[in-house]
Amino acid sequence: MLMLMTAILIMMLxxxxxxxxxxxxxxxYIDREKSSPFECGFDSKSSARSPFSLQFFLIAMIFLIFDVEITLILPLIISLKFTNxxxxxxxxxxxxxxxxxxLFHEWNQGALNWEY
Known part of the structure; x- marks a missing residue:
């Protein structure tokens, strides 16, 4: 009985x-910036109808294209064993x-210019 009471006392403490x-x-204290969700550098508490940067969109699309290209290049290395x-x-x-x-077309169209 004493052992059970000691265990309960230790557990409570x-x-x-x-x-x-x-x-x-x-x-x-609650920081407004740290508690708000991060949405690609935009203030999430402002209007949703604010203008969107076309430069940001183009850079994101180019990144996705090159990311998909890498997934297409990697299987080529594996297929080297099975083809002539x-x-x-x-x-x-x-x-x-x-x-x-x-890439040359994107460069000529100015999509790779980093100036704002």
Whole structure:
């Protein structure tokens, strides 16, 4: 009986100490910037109809295109084992030429200019 009471007392004391440590360690002030969700650098509390930067959209699209290109290039390396060298080189060169033509077109259109 004494052992059970001692275990309950220790459990209650540890629970109280954890609750006290939790209360003491909390922040006492709420920061508006840190508590708001981050939405790509925009203020989430402002109007949703604010103008959107076309430059940001173009950069995001170019990033997605190059990300998909990487997922298409990686299987080419694995297929090297199963194909002959001539067909592998032709497919790889055609793929790279298509990517370079796209990059050159984006460059000519000014999508890669970082000026605002």
């Amino acid at each position: 540890s629970f109280l100490m954890m609750m006290l440590a939790s209360i003491i360690s909390k922040k006492t 060298m001539l067909s592998f080189m032709m497919v790889t060169i055609m793929f790279m030429v298509i990517l370079l033509i796209g």
